[in-house]
Every structure is written in structure tokens, then in C-alpha cells.
Amino acid sequence: AATQGTGNSIPAHVRAVQLTANTTDVNDFTVLPSIAHVPVGHSITICAGAANSELRTPSGSNETINNVDSDGTNEALLTAGNTYTVTKKTNASASNWILVGYTNLGAVQTAIIPDA
Numbered sequence: 001a002a003t004q005g006t007g008n009s010i011p012a013h014v015r016a017v018q019l020t021a022n023t024t025d026v027n028d029f030t031v032l033p034s035i036a037h038v039p040v041g042h043s044i045t046i047c048a049g050a051a052n053s054e055l056r057t058p059s060g061s062n063e064t065i066n067n068v069d070s071d072g073t074n075e076a077l078l079t080a081g082n083t084y085t086v087t088k089k090t091n092a093s094a095s096n097w098i099l100v101g102y103t104n105l106g107a108v109q110t111a112i113i114p115d116a
Contacts, residue, residue, distance in 0.1 A: 009058075010044060012037040019049035019078070029054040029075055035063050035095045038088050046084040053078050055086070055114075057097065065097045068114040076114040079103075 010017055012033040022028040030046070030053065046055070054075035057063035061071045065086070068074050078084060081104045089098045101109035 009033070014044060016045045016047075018047045019053060021049060022051045022053055026052040027054065029056050030078070031056050031058055032063075032065075032086060032097055034058050034061060035088055035097060040088055040090045040095075043085055043087040046078065046086065048078040048080055048082050048084065050080055052080050055084075055099065063095075063097065065099050065114050066112055067096055070097075070114045074114040076112050079109070082109065 008029060009031040010033055014033075017030070019030060032044070032055065035057070055065065055070070055078050056075045057065060057069075057071045059072050062069055064070060065076045070076060076099055079101065083102045084099060085102075086097050086099045089096050099112050101112055103109060
């Protein structure tokens with residue numbers, strides 16, 4: 001999807017998502033729920049689709065994935081066929097989504113750093 005909407009936003013109560021075919025191209029993206037609407041430790045499993053896509057936080061939220069603001073300028077790559085777990089972590093200074101990826105062989109991906 002080219003814009004944020006209900007069709008590409010994960011509701012706060014959802015714990016698992018299977019991504020389907022991209023609508024436009026590999027720049028299509030999925031949006032996490034607002035970190036304020038889920039409890040600490042809330043995890044979502046994301047099964048990537050047949051093509052690469054991107055993962056973002058809500059537009060204008062200044063929320064982070066792996067400590068990088070990911071509300072539009074930066075986004076995390078979801079590699080086709082891989083499985084991801086994203087978990088809300090909170091420390092004394094901030095809340096953050098922690099994203100970990102697993103290859104189709106079950107190996108942990110190297111650290112995922114969202115970028116432009």
C-alpha cells in the first residue's frame with residue numbers, strides 16, 4: 001500500500017499476521033499499532049509474504065523500531081518468506097518496538113536497522 005490505512009495497519013489486539021501479495025511493489029508497508037495502545041511485552045508474529053515489504057510505526061508518532069524512528073522516513077525491511085517477532089519493550093526513558101527476524105531455515109537474521 002502507498003498510504004497508511006485500515007488495510008495495512010495491524011490492530012492493537014492482533015498477535016499474528018500473514019502478509020499477502022504486495023499491492024504496488026516492494027515499497028508496500030505494514031503499520032504496527034501505536035505503542036501506547038499495547039501492554040509492555042505485547043508481541044506480534046509477522047509472516048512475510050512472497051515479496052519484500054516494509055514495516056513502520058504510525059505516521060507522525062515518533063515511535064521506534066529497534067531504536068530508530070520508523071514512522072515514515074525510515075522503515076524496517078521484511079524479507080520475503082521470513083518470519084518476524086516484534087515486541088513492545090519499555091525502559092526508564094522510552095518505549096520501543098524490538099524487531100527480530102528469522103530466515104526460512106530458522107536462523108536469526110542479523111540486527112534489523114530501519115533505514116530510508
